[in-house]
Amino acid sequence: MKKLGLVPFLETAGGRIRCKRCQAKARSGLQCAKPAIRGKRVCRTHGGASSGPKTAEGRQKIRDVNWIHGERSARAIKQSRLNSIKLRKLADALRVLGASAGAKIPGRWPDGYQPLETTADVQQFVIDELVGRGWK
Numbered sequence: 001m002k003k004l005g006l007v008p009f010l011e012t013a014g015g016r017i018r019c020k021r022c023q024a025k026a027r028s029g030l031q032c033a034k035p036a037i038r039g040k041r042v043c044r045t046h047g048g049a050s051s052g053p054k055t056a057e058g059r060q061k062i063r064d065v066n067w068i069h070g071e072r073s074a075r076a077i078k079q080s081r082l083n084s085i086k087l088r089k090l091a092d093a094l095r096v097l098g099a100s101a102g103a104k105i106p107g108r109w110p111d112g113y114q115p116l117e118t119t120a121d122v123q124q125f126v127i128d129e130l131v132g133r134g135w136k
């Protein structure tokens with residue numbers, strides 16, 4: 001995550017050496033003037049030497065701190081994809097059964113979506129959905 005207004009690089013030795021600059025803010029409120037650790041975004045003083053949490057509790061703590069609302073979590077993304085597939089299949093079913101003359105839903109197909117082409121496909125879709133919900 002790049003913050004606006006921070007200088008990304010540091011030049012020294014009359015411009016002959018160019019390296020990444022620490023992206024942390026010092027206590028003065030200004031950007032830290034030290035070079036960042038190689039491969040990291042901050043210097044040693046600002047945590048660049050840290051190798052991160054080691055224990056399961058520590059990793060969970062970091063996860064909890066960075067969790068915002070969960071709308072982009074793996075579970076939410078998967079559920080959104082499944083809902084999208086179900087909506088497209090319902091629209092396909094209406095079109096195959098002649099209940100809708102509308103156009104196909106535009107846009108990229110979600111992963112795992114197979115369009116319903118025949119009434120047999122629609123029957124199988126209905127059976128799968130209703131049996132999946134405990135209907136007989």
Ligand SMILES: [Zn+2]
Pocket residue numbers: 022023024032033034042043044045046
């Ligand atoms: Zn620093």
